[in-house]
Amino acid sequence: MLYRPFGTTGKNVSTISFGGMRFTEPENFEKNSDLILYAHEKGINYFDTAPIYCEDRSENIFGHALRQLPRESFIVSTKGSHAKGDDLRKTLERSLTRLGVDQIDFFYIWHLMNPQDWENRKQLGAVEAALKAKEEGLIGHLLCSSHMEGEAIAEVLKERIFEGILLGYNAINFPYRQQAVVQAGQQKLGVVTMNPLGGGLIPQNAEKFAFLKSETADNVVSAALQFNLSHPAISTVLVGFENRDEIDQAVAAVKNFTPISSKQQKNVESNLKTAFSDLCTGCGYCLPCPVDIPIPKYLDSYNQLILTDGDKQAVLDHYRFHWDITPQQAKECISCGDCEERCTQHLPIIQRLAELPLQASE
Missing domain, CATH: 3.20.20.100 (NADP-dependent oxidoreductase domain)
Structure with a gap:
């Protein structure tokens, strides 16, 4: 050891x-x-x-x-x-x-x-x-x-x-x-x-x-x-x-x-971005949000949705136990597009915030 x-x-x-x-x-x-x-x-x-x-x-x-x-x-x-x-x-x-x-x-x-x-x-x-x-x-x-x-x-x-x-x-x-x-x-x-x-x-x-x-x-x-x-x-x-x-x-x-x-x-960091080009890497360039949505936290939760093949309960648990955020705040997005303009990965942030589940039975 x-x-x-x-x-x-x-x-x-x-x-x-x-x-x-x-x-x-x-x-x-x-x-x-x-x-x-x-x-x-x-x-x-x-x-x-x-x-x-x-x-x-x-x-x-x-x-x-x-x-x-x-x-x-x-x-x-x-x-x-x-x-x-x-x-x-x-x-x-x-x-x-x-x-x-x-x-x-x-x-x-x-x-x-x-x-x-x-x-x-x-x-x-x-x-x-x-x-x-x-x-x-x-x-x-x-x-x-x-x-x-x-x-x-x-x-x-x-x-x-x-x-x-x-x-x-x-x-x-x-x-x-x-x-x-x-x-x-x-x-x-x-x-x-x-x-x-x-x-x-x-x-x-x-x-x-x-x-x-x-x-x-x-x-x-x-x-x-x-x-x-x-x-x-x-x-x-x-x-x-x-x-x-x-x-x-x-x-x-x-x-x-x-x-x-x-x-x-x-090399690991580069491969991570290549292998998971659709995952948010948490750089934070999307911030600040005009309505104070903590975008990286929600996109990290969306990562769970991708990696678990759509397990909504896993995402809900991630909100609560990992980030201490509520599902509802993601829905306050006003679709201004500022975050998407700044995103270095060109992720569809507005769409992802809309797709995040509010409950497991959705």
């Missing part, structure tokens, strides 16, 4: 980390614990969970497994999304009990969806409560997790409250998040990436993503993981596992790992 320093925390993390959101049988503690222990045996030392994951059983699953391991042999993280300080404290104390530890190594101010949400976390006491818990030794290091675009995340990081960041980053959406990763690297923060396989879209469209493969990655799953880890600022990649074979495949992806060169990186 390849390990990297996690920012300036003094912790070394496995480049593949175990994400606790994918247990298919959350009620089966023994089966899932066995999977966690197997991952640890293979060198994975960073385990990530959160309240509500897997029918609100994920933290208990990890607690069941991690109690069987020496405390110094693993790093565990969990999260709190409450804006009020008292509520965050209750969540933290419950997580400590569930996980069976005296300290959460990495605790995330979780699910920052927009700048106002971030302001609320500060004003209503969540950040203060987390920092107090850190002083008490209940939290080792304070981090944040966000689905905002890269520029907005970068602004949060510049406040220098956090020691690391968790964000979605993959071969499909990296243009949306690149600025945040670069900012984190400049500040020497730890960077955890989630959703490295694009929610399964990359392996489901393996032929289209064949250009990711290299001499050291002969399948798109390995190639997608290597794509993430080739960014010098990225510390570790979160992967959810359903069986031992998936763990073996992920671990193999970083065996004898060599980062792709800048030339290869540019």
